[in-house]
Amino acid sequence: MTRRYERSVYECCKASTILKISVQENLVWSTVNDVFQRGGRKEIDARPLVKVRVIGMDEIAIKKGHRDDATVIVDLEHVEIIDILYYRDQNRLIEYFQNRGTTWCETIEVFCSDMWQGFINTAKAVFPNATLVVDRFHFFSHLNKALDHQRKSLRRQFKDHEEFKRLKWVLLKNAEDLSEEQKKKLALAFLIAPQLKMFYEQKEKFRSIFNQHLTKEAGEIALNQWIEEARAMNNQHLNKFLYTLNHWKDCILNYFTHRFTTSIIEGINNSIKTVKRMGYGFRNFANFKQRVLMYFA
Structure with a gap:
């Protein structure tokens, strides 16, 4: 597969399902999925790096009728998704931010969320310099x-x-x-x-x-x-x-003092729901996450 053709397949995948493109191009599903994953990572990695000072967190239901809440992490100052995690668990959230490193966590000056104690406890545990703001x-x-x-x-x-x-x-x-x-x-x-x-x-x-x-x-x-x-x-x-x-x-x-709210995240969550409704034949959370990050890249 030439680079030009691979790029063409990737662009088609952005607007359709992997299954549909695999049938359209007469390629096996795994090949098209690999093309989509590689292209998506390149596009996400190409986002300009900015210093994150203000973080907001909110949850979004992944499956209707199930207690499968994901956590959306947003740079409220620059209105960019930092990450979307397939869990909403205090201990795992703390571990996630600790893995980002002490230096990164120490640059956070403001943390904003709803009144779920797990979010607040996470912020207290990992952001030593952050002011906590309830939405x-x-x-x-x-x-x-x-x-x-x-x-x-x-x-x-x-x-x-x-x-x-x-x-x-x-x-x-x-x-x-x-x-x-x-x-x-x-x-x-x-x-x-x-x-x-x-x-x-x-x-x-x-x-x-x-x-x-x-x-x-x-x-x-x-x-x-x-x-x-x-x-x-x-x-x-x-x-x-x-x-x-x-x-x-x-x-x-x-x-x-810090007039931030998570209303921005509510808008982002609505867009995430749009990505879900479009379907795209998600077989796992990784594909769903990549679609979401690409949507906002």
Whole structure:
């Protein structure tokens, strides 16, 4: 096989399955797969090397209905995938980063993830100079869940009131995105349940704090004031959120200094799902991983 022909086969594989190209070119599957693997490695290795300072990690389900979570590791500063691992296990993650070497790990200045303790413990174990930041949208979702629990409680209490039907997504929506009809729907529900209005207003105040470009010191003052107001409501659902907030407070406050989130990874995960849907006849994780890395190369 000439280099020119091998390159042609490789380019065809990038847009199709290995099986389809093997049939099309009258080549055995293993030969086409070898061509694809060699070409993919060259393309991935050709990526320019950059100094990684900010790392984000998130999980993605590999098989629907199975507990097979992979870990996606991203350079949040340059928006590049560093790696995708076929596991989400704390000890194995620690080993993976230790194998990258002490020098590499010591250059990491910021680590951002959701509130899975395994990710946080990994960062503490291998990144001695990193500031830990909990993704803002993940802890926002915890507050939204608390608000939704309040809605469900009121729905049971006021079974015959139309105002509490089909209210969930209106209640969780950002205030500035509400239509006039949705604002009226909320206003009617708030008339019946003033405690829901208070909760909703606290949700919006909380979001507003993190939308402002505050210093860490100013952010802490604003957050402490919000916590006092929330505690004064003595709401069982909000109190559960406050417990979670208190546990993660330091990592949450670090967002004011290092305004990184894992929302970039969410977008990357959606693209990874697209690669999965395209199929490509993946026979093993290595092929899948190479497809993903090539997709973002």
